[in-house]
Amino acid sequence: MFDPTIFDNLKTVIEGAVYDLDVTDELVTVVDRSDIIDLAKFTRAYALSFQLRHARKVTCTISLAMTLQHIANELLYEEISQAGCTMTVSFSFSATHVDGQAVEQMLKHIWGEQRTVIQTLTYTYPKHERYTHQVTIDFERMINESHVDDLLQMIPYIIRSLEHLQQYAK
Structure with a gap:
């Protein structure tokens, strides 16, 4: 019988919450999904x-990651306090002008001043009329099943962020 890890349980919660917004509420459209097991690095x-x-100019990606050490801590009961996985919430959009400070202030207003907001701009050289702007909210901590309610409470923050970031997307 399959014994799900913390990663599997959190993945199921996130999938359920987002697919409810897609199918039941018709608020979002799922555009991509990736579920990777790297057997070389476990x-x-x-x-x-x-x-x-x-408004489909901005894409949100919720990511979970679990390393070999995280899995070992959970399955071997080595450092159970270090068992879990990491999570990030990223937003990406195309823009012709980027006001990074305004984007950061807006997201910190929604997510809280203590959140780390990482912004990455990319463009194709030598033409740089359009940028791909990726903004990541990094929670900088391990999460586990005790954070399920927190994950569900993040959904309104994500929706509000998607709505507000539309103004920067071109």
């Missing part, structure tokens, strides 16, 4: 990407 990675159904 790691897990999961990502679910979606957009607001009525």
